[in-house]
Amino acid sequence: MDNRENLLDIALSLFSQRGYEGVGVQEIVETAGVTKPTLYHYYDSKRGLLDTLLKREEGRLLSSVLQASVYKRDIVYTLENIVRAYFDASKSHPDFYRMQIAMLFAPPESDSHLAILPFVSQQYEIIEEVFIQAVQDHGNLRGRHKRYASGFLGTINAMIGLSLEGELDLTKELVYLTVHQFLHGIFS
Numbered sequence: 001m002d003n004r005e006n007l008l009d010i011a012l013s014l015f016s017q018r019g020y021e022g023v024g025v026q027e028i029v030e031t032a033g034v035t036k037p038t039l040y041h042y043y044d045s046k047r048g049l050l051d052t053l054l055k056r057e058e059g060r061l062l063s064s065v066l067q068a069s070v071y072k073r074d075i076v077y078t079l080e081n082i083v084r085a086y087f088d089a090s091k092s093h094p095d096f097y098r099m100q101i102a103m104l105f106a107p108p109e110s111d112s113h114l115a116i117l118p119f120v121s122q123q124y125e126i127i128e129e130v131f132i133q134a135v136q137d138h139g140n141l142r143g144r145h146k147r148y149a150s151g152f153l154g155t156i157n158a159m160i161g162l163s164l165e166g167e168l169d170l171t172k173e174l175v176y177l178t179v180h181q182f183l184h185g186i187f188s
Contacts, residue, residue, distance in 0.1 A: 004042050007032050008053050016095035019102050020050060020112035050115050057096040058119045061089045062126070069126050071133040078130055079179045083156055087170040090160040098164050101157055124149050155182050 068081035103116035131145035
């Protein structure tokens with residue numbers, strides 16, 4: 001593995017364990033077995049390292065969520081595909097998913113929060129578009145797409161958060177239950 005990829009992998013591991021702000025450049029380079037000038041040569045700064053890491057990881061997730069979100073006039077089917085895409089992404093890249101959630105809830109003016117916002121906004125936009133398209137089949141969704149996208153992604157992230165803590169297994173049944181609970185509420 002080259003130094004460039006090794007630095008990204010080490011940073012991902014450390015950021016997911018203690019948060020972006022909780023990890024210093026010195027720790028990253030020592031763990032990677034390189035010098036600070038090497039990190040700065042490839043990434044200019046710790047923030048440049050984070051931005052490159054986000055671009056690498058977000059492409060994988062966004063690609064699978066975009067594929068899953070193709071609306072074929074069946075809202076349940078589409079939402080289940082989206083949940084499955086997120087569950088699969090969190091299982092195959094748990095460190096990135098943990099880091100992403102932590103960054104989303106970091107202080108609003110922190111570098112990590114500001115870095116993750118465009119990526120999270122893209123996720124919301126993809127899901128909002130599903131609800132906008134579903135209006136043709138479910139008129140009661142009209143004008144509520146932002147609220148539904150936020151609630152749906154929040155539900156998905158809550159399930160993944162529980163999984164990352166070892167409280168839940170992200171099974172096929174949980175895909176169904178997550179969508180069912182979202183669509184019908186807790187009393188269904």
